[in-house]
Amino acid sequence: MSYLFPNYQRKAIELLKGAGNTLTDKEGKNYLDFTSGIGVMNLGYNDPELNQALSDQANLIWHTPNLYENHLQEITAKKLANGKKYISYFCNSGAEANEAAIKLARKATGKSKIITFTNSFHGRTYGAMSATGQASIHTGFTPLVPDFIYVPFNQLTPLESAIDHQTAAVMLELIQGEGGVLPADLIWIQSVQALCQEYGALLIIDEIQTGIGRTGTFYAYEQYQIEPDIFTLAKGLGNGIPVGAMVGKTKLASFFGPGSHGSTFGGNKLAMSVASKVIDRINQPDFLEEVQAKGEALLIGLNEIAKNNLLIEAVRGKGLMLGLVFSDQEVLKQAMEQLEAEGLLTLKAGQTVLRLLPPLTITYEEINQALLIVEKVIDNLKAQKKDKN
The missing domain is CATH 3.40.640.10 (Type I PLP-dependent aspartate aminotransferase-like (Major domain))
Structure with a gap:
C-alpha cells in the first residue's frame, strides 16, 4: 500500500538525478527534459x-x-x-x-x-x-x-x-x-x-x-x-x-x-x-536573446514536422513555451508515451496539446535531438494510423 493520498497521477518512473538538461531514473535510463519540472528548472539541473x-x-x-x-x-x-x-x-x-x-x-x-x-x-x-x-x-x-x-x-x-x-x-x-x-x-x-x-x-x-x-x-x-x-x-x-x-x-x-x-x-x-x-x-540581454533564438529554432523545426501532417493541427507559443496541437486526445496520449520511451519527457496541456518547456539552457544540439525524436514518433503514429485504416 502507499502512505500517500492518490491526488497525483504518477508515471511509473522515478527520477533520481539530473545534470544540465538531462535526467536519470532509478533504472539508469537518461531522458532529455522538455518539461523543466513544469516550467521550474529554467537553468537546468545540478548547476554549480x-x-x-x-x-x-x-x-x-x-x-x-x-x-x-x-x-x-x-x-x-x-x-x-x-x-x-x-x-x-x-x-x-x-x-x-x-x-x-x-x-x-x-x-x-x-x-x-x-x-x-x-x-x-x-x-x-x-x-x-x-x-x-x-x-x-x-x-x-x-x-x-x-x-x-x-x-x-x-x-x-x-x-x-x-x-x-x-x-x-x-x-x-x-x-x-x-x-x-x-x-x-x-x-x-x-x-x-x-x-x-x-x-x-x-x-x-x-x-x-x-x-x-x-x-x-x-x-x-x-x-x-x-x-x-x-x-x-x-x-x-x-x-x-x-x-x-x-x-x-x-x-x-x-x-x-x-x-x-x-x-x-x-x-x-x-x-x-x-x-x-x-x-x-x-535577466541578461545576451541570455534572453539566446532564449528567443532557441525558441525560434524549436518553433521552425516543429512547424516543419507539422507541415501537411493530419495528426497535428497547429504549433503555437512564445520563446521556449511551445505547444503542438494534436488532432485528438488519444493521439496525444500515444505520442507522449512513445516520446518517453524514446527518452524525451514532455507535458500535456488542455486536452490535445503537447507542451514543450525545455530548460532555458537547452543547447541547439539538444533541440535538434528532440526534434528528431518528435519526428520519429509522429512518423510511427502516422504509420500505425495508416495500418488501422
Whole structure:
C-alpha cells in the first residue's frame, strides 16, 4: 500500500538525478527534459553556481521569521522591480502568490468582483481555484469564493459586457499554459488594460509560468507593451527551491500593511539566496536573446514536422513555451508515451496539446535531438494510423 493520498497521477518512473538538461531514473535510463519540472528548472539541473549559493547560505542560517529584517528579500525584490516602481511580497508557490494578489486587489479597490478567463489556471487553493476558469477543477469543492466571473479568452466583447465600476480586477495569463499553450493577442491585451483603467480595476498578470525568461523576455508582459498593476511569479524564480512572489506597483503599498497578509516561510533566506542568483543569470540581454533564438529554432523545426501532417493541427507559443496541437486526445496520449520511451519527457496541456518547456539552457544540439525524436514518433503514429485504416 502507499502512505500517500492518490491526488497525483504518477508515471511509473522515478527520477533520481539530473545534470544540465538531462535526467536519470532509478533504472539508469537518461531522458532529455522538455518539461523543466513544469516550467521550474529554467537553468537546468545540478548547476554549480546555484548549488554554491544554496550551500553558502545553508552554512549561515536557513530561516528567520518575518519578524526581523531580511536584506536578501530587499536585494531580490529590487532585482524583480527591474528598474520600475514595483515592490514585492514573497511566499512559497504560485498559488500563494495569486492568493495574495486577489486579497490585495480587493482591499486596494474596496470592490470584490474579479474577472478571469475560461480555460485559465491560477492554482488549487481556494481563491486561486476560484479564479481558475475550468469547471473540472471546481468539481467537488463548491461553494467557491464568490464574485469571480469567467469570460472567453482573447475576445473583447464579452469582457466589455462583464466589466463595470464594481470590478476590482481583471486577472489573466499572457499564455494560457494548462489551458493549451494559447498566447494572448497583443491588441486584445492592450484593450484589456485600457478597460481596466477606464473602470478603475486593477490588471493582474499571472506570470507563474511565463515569467523569469521563459518567453524570451524577463517578463512576458514586456512583449505586450503594458505595465500590470500586479503580477505574480513562482516556478522558474527558484529553479526548484520553493519560492513565489507577488509584485505590485508602489502605490499599492499602504493596502498591505502589518497584519494584512503573511507567510511563515515566505522569503526565507535559502530561497532568497537562490532566487537572487537565478535573476542575475537570466535577466541578461545576451541570455534572453539566446532564449528567443532557441525558441525560434524549436518553433521552425516543429512547424516543419507539422507541415501537411493530419495528426497535428497547429504549433503555437512564445520563446521556449511551445505547444503542438494534436488532432485528438488519444493521439496525444500515444505520442507522449512513445516520446518517453524514446527518452524525451514532455507535458500535456488542455486536452490535445503537447507542451514543450525545455530548460532555458537547452543547447541547439539538444533541440535538434528532440526534434528528431518528435519526428520519429509522429512518423510511427502516422504509420500505425495508416495500418488501422
